[in-house]
Amino acid sequence: MTGWGVGMGKRIVQITVNGDTTEFLCEPRQTLLEVLRNTLELTGTKEGCSNGNCGACTVLMNGLPVVSCLVLAVEAAGAEVRTIEGVARGSHLDEVQSAFLEGAALQCGICTPGFIMQAEALLARNPQPTEEEIRFYLAGNLCRCTGYDKIVRAVQRAAQLRQAAQQNGRS
Amino acid sequence: MAPDVKQRKYQVIGTRPVRHDGVDKVTGRAKYGADQRLAGMLEGAILRSPHAHARIRRIDTTQAQAMPGVRAIVTAADFPEQGDRIVELGEGMANMRHLSANVMAREKVLYKGHAVAAVAADNVHIAQAAAQRIHVEYEVLPAVTDVRAAMREDSLILNEEIRTQAFGSAPASPDAKPTNIAKHFVFELGDLAQGFGSAEVVIEREFDTSTVHQGYIEPHNATVSWNADDRVTVWMSTQGSFTARQQTAELLQIPVSHVKVVPMEIGGGFGGKISVYLPPVAALLSKKTGRPVRLVMSRADVFQGTGPTPGSHMRVKLGVKRDGTIVAGDAWIAFEAGAYTGSPIGPACMCVFSCYNVPNARVEGFDVCVNKPRTSAYRAPGSTHVAFAIETVVDEICSQIGMDPLTFRLKNAAREGIRRVDGPVYGRVGLEETLAAIQASEHYRTPLPGKYQGRGVASGFWFNVGLKSSVSATVNFDGTVTLVEGSTDIGGTRTSIAMQLAETLGIAVEDVTPTVVDTDSVGYTDVTGGSRVTFATGIAAVEAAKDIQRQLVQRAALLWNVDPSAVRYEAGSVWGPQQQCLRFKELAAELPTTGGPIIGRGTSSEATQGGAFATHCVDVEVDPDLAKVTILRYTAAQDVGTAIHPSYVEGQLQGGVVQGIGWALNEEYSYDDQGAMRNPTFLDYRMPTCYDVPMIDTILVEVPDPQHPYGVRGVGEVPICPPPAAIANAIYQAVGVRMRHLPMSPPRLWAELSKNSS
Amino acid sequence: MAAMPRVYIPSTMRTLTGHDIVDVTATNVREAIDELEQRFPGVKAALCAQNRLMPGISVVVDGRIGTLGLWQPLSEDAEVHFVPALGGG
Known part of the structure; x- marks a missing residue:
């Protein structure tokens, strides 16, 4: 598996978010939503229910929509993730x-x-x-x-x- | 010559500009409560009661306290004693003992989900794990969950200090027997016995409605920093930063001026984000740790620990002449207040007959404590319940006497000069216009021939409140205006307020920059609720604009060396006695050398609006095998006074309708026999999705409210009132059964259909 | 007969007053309540607490909720009601 390693109970995960390749440390239990919001400070993705019912945390992972509260951050290793912050082209809304x-x-x-x-x-x-x-x-x-x-x-x-x-x- | 403004009544009002905060909200930049992050911030978790009713014998925090990463724990013992103080909180009042016990249970837990203890830790996972290691010893008591059972003499009592407070009576003696009936209302008009004596058709029916939640998508949140100087800053999502400030200060018993509430963007409220839950808890955790603390509720916490709207039991009796004239009405309404007193039973009593001229009437209402979450306001609080009851009784009467339901309503409609059951007489209101609009609509005139298809209509009323607002507006030297307001923006009100300022000044709305600021930065402003912001904060903005006009006139007089009384402000320009003219922008550029900045200020304290009426028409299809109701077509007509920004007015109608559809067909708290909610998730508490509803057509009827300079009426609340009744009436037309219990979910409808066919 | 302010008595209070409607000579709500109290002892305790209208009660004068509470002025032909205070969602 590419993009993640092991150390001190936390994993190193490499993903591409809105075109930028980045690495973060996370615990295996942390969701992609939590890491996007709290670690990568991409708070445009919202949390409404934490169990996949409301869709507020929807992001695109390898082009497909996922509710990021039901994706573990480690599952996103190597993935291309697109969030609301990556929709506009510069200062031009899509x-x-x-x-x-x-x-x-x-x-x-x-x-x-x-x-x-x-x-x-x-x-x-x-x-x-x-x-x-x-x-x-x-x-x-x-x-x-x-x-x-x-x-x-x-x-x-x-x-x-x-x-x-x-x-x-x-x- | 003044520009020709006669072509259209208004230049800005009635247009559909892009909202000022829109770009931030479609790009993810807007900061909501849970997005707040401070250096050194801790995260918290709250331990909640697993029981609906229990005495707390002992709380042992030793194990949790010893966990690595745990920084502080608070329980009710950390909160000041309140006593039975009644405090006015801007919109409504509260017994501080109850408010405090609701924030953190003391002695007893009164509902499943009641907060018992809270932890602050290095991260939320540690906090949650630690909360589970707080050991609470409970003496479990039987749960009282039915409103009529709770009213019985021999019922178990939730709050030993509650005595029935009858409206218009001195407070009951403390020696009186404790009760679950916290409040009692009676309204009487005319002669009820004589009225029913003259009736030729009388129908009396009983109704039940289940507990439902506001269902805002953003959970409650609060980030609090208690500084070493005992100043407290709260960042949170709230409908009212000033009431949040006051509640927080009162609960902590610190001066209100020591608390600053910074309202973040708010992800929906509908009445549910007025009462405070988290800020005092986060404040005490911050005080203990010396670090900022963030608390965010889970969805289950929101359902179980915050105020839904009451379940109810109602009885409505209506008497009419054969020609359709209403002669008498009698209503008996009991609302489940939840753990502590405070359901909207008063407004419910005042709304039940509000759409009609009922010359002889009696309404009796009860506010009853049960082991469910303390209820809070929900969009036209209390009015949807009673609209379901009265509007289905009216429909049944129309069927019986063979009269078109719109004709019946037009014949008996509330109008100017009609006396309401609670006493006051209506001013200019627009119910008849909404009825006529539906009658004339293409929807109502198009036949609906399908089998198992039916059409229903219903009307609804909500008062709309005024209350207090403050704004200030600074004229920038480039000719733009910075507008500062205290009304948190839940649905585009930055823009609807800015449009009124722009209209009054005769400038473009794009030249106004509205900002919602914290409680230290603007004058007192009541909640964003009661359909009041575009009305009342709008009035304040118009006042501020007039204040700016006055000052601009003086500056122009100085420039032209004439008396200010010879200068007038019109259509975005100042005009001198020789027809000299300076456009707003031109004069703004002169400000630095004619006396410096100009700040306009405005306040409003209009206590009431003219009231809003709506009439809805719905077509449904019932699947006879699955008892599932599909909404085929929906049209909502509403008296909106003057639509400032028609798109957002339509949006309020459409959103209210769909919430009403959810209440009508699916949404309910499902309780087990221990008083535990079985469905605290969005999967099982089934709100409408976009696949469940059609487009919602709107007809904006404009009967200006004379109490507002542009005729605004609040629009937010009344659209939720008619849907349950309209859908019930449509179901009757489709399959011939009368539904009297909300929600009209497939199991309930199936039960009724089975009765019919057996 | 000269016009006088007219107070509509809340239903639950009619046991005290024996009337639905009482005419008063008052020029504001405070005076009206004092006048009622003189004639029908107990009225003040039912409407006021600590020299203010009781929390949860609003006064409606001529169809509009008064913003001034007990200090709300009454014209000669004013119509006065006491109603539950309103909020909203």
Whole structure:
């Protein structure tokens, strides 16, 4: 296995987060969520329930969405992890972020990072999802403020924006 | 010439700008309570009672204290004695003995999840392990978990010092018998016997609702630093930094001015983040260790240790003439306060008949202690319960007399001049407009022919409160304005407040930078709750803008060498007697040489708003085999006064509706016979996901509230009131059964369907 | 008859007053309660604690919750109610 070693009860783990390769020390019982927030100080990923029910801690691991509270940090050894902090390109928001912002798809905002990561995963595999597909794919993320209406519309809008951007890029 | 402002009533109000805190919230930069990290910070854990009702005989912390990495342990013995002091906490009051015992159990535990001891350690894992090694010896007592059982004369008593306090009566003598009935309300209007005597159709029904939780996604948290000078700083998520400050100071019995609360971004509240749980505990741990301490609840702690909204038992009787005129109403309502007194039974009594002209009425209400968590506010506290009862009785009456439910409601609707059961008379309100809006909607006019499909309507009311707010606003020399406020922003209120300031000054909302600051940096501000912020903090912002206008007029008068009375402020400019004009930005640039900075200030202390009404229409489909209810279509019409930022107004309606759908169909605390909650996770406490609901259509009806300069009415709370009743009425249309117990979950609906078919 | 402020008596207090409605000559809420107390002893103890309105009670004057408690002024034809204090979520 690559990327981790043993010492004093803690493990050294190497992962790539938002494009930067980094190493950290962790106990085997620590979750990826805890390490992201407390060790790597990437607090954009939120903790809502610690047992995989709410989706607030969703990040992409090797391109797939995971609830980082159910992934042990040592399991992430060698992985490419993308968090909410790695979505914007420099100071430019990506289409999902812009659509959430302009569509008022957040109220308190605590679930927003998880929804954005899940939506990124959806649009990567299905660039033109139907409303039904969006609702199904986001069903693991709980939002208590918005009633989901504007979140679903924001994902629809993001799909349009991304398609338009790609067409512009091609022409 | 002044710019033409007549084309549109407002320049800023009614537009949909991007919220000021939005970028931080879509990039993960916004700092919420649990994101706080300080040098040398310890982390804590709380040991909670496994029993719903028990006497604490002994707490032994020796083993935990000896663990490496454990820095301090506190129990109730570390908290000051409170006595039976009643303290006003801005929004509501509390008996400090109860508030303190709720934060850390003393003598008895009154619910499973009640805090018993707390540990601070080098990290959270050590703290949690140490908490498990604190040994508590309990004398377990039977749990009292049913509201009617708790009211019986022979019931086991939770709090020996509680005597029934009847509204409008002197406090009961301490010699009176202890009871679980903490409060008793009676409201009467007209002549009830004569009213029912003249009725031609009378329906009386009983209802139950289960305990439900606000379900905010962010758990409670607090990071506290107790400095060597006995000054305490609290970083936390709270709906009200000033009430959090006051509660923390009162619980620790230190001067309120020695506590500074720094409100972090808050991940939802819905009424559940007003009462304080963690700050006093973290404060004592910090005092003992000399280091900052962070406490964060787990989801199970949130469910079991923080206030849900009460379960209830209700009886409602309504009498009408055959032509649909309501002549009399009688209601009996008992709310489970939880461990200590304080359910919203008063407002519930005042809301039960609030949508109607009921000339002869009586309402009786009881606040009853049971071995469940101390309840706290939840979105229109008490109103959803009673709306479920009255609105389904109304629907049944409509079926019986063969009248369209909207026509019936329009005939009897509360309107200006109608006297409520609690006495006062309504001012200008917009219930009729919401009924008419649903009646005219494409949704209501489209037939719903499917088998097992049904449509229901229901209305709801919430008072909306005013309370106190403060803001200050500084004009920067570049022509922008920095707005400082004390209202924590849960749903975009930085922007709705900034828009009112911008409108009044005639500048762009993008030129206003709103900031929510700590309790040392702004005047007293009550909670973000009661649908009050856009209304009351909005008024304060308008006042601050007018204060700026006055000062700008004086500066322009100086520049033009004219009397200030000859200068006027209009449409973002100052105008002189010879039609001289300086735009806001131009004049701002002159400030350094005309007297320096300008700071506008504004406060508001409007105690009440005009009230908000909503009418909802829902289509459902019932699966006859699974007894599962699917929401097919939903439309919510609401009197929103004036929609400042329509997107966020719609969002409040949509969010309230979906919370109401959860309450209607799935959410409940499931208790075992020992009073233990069996489902303290989001997997088993089943809140709606986006796969459970359709788009929520909204109709914003605007009947301006004359008490606000722009006609704002609070919008946040009332949308949760109609959904359970509207869905119950739709279920009846779909499958012919009347549901009278929330939630109308598949097992309960199945039981009713089985009765029908047998 | 000249208009007078009119106090609506809370239901549970009507055993003390024997009336639903009592007209008073007071010019603020404090005076109104004092006047009621003179005529119907016990009223003050039911509404006030330590010279303030009891926590949990609000006074409504002419349809609006007063912000000034006992110092809320009453016009000649004021309508006065005592209602449970309101909060919200």
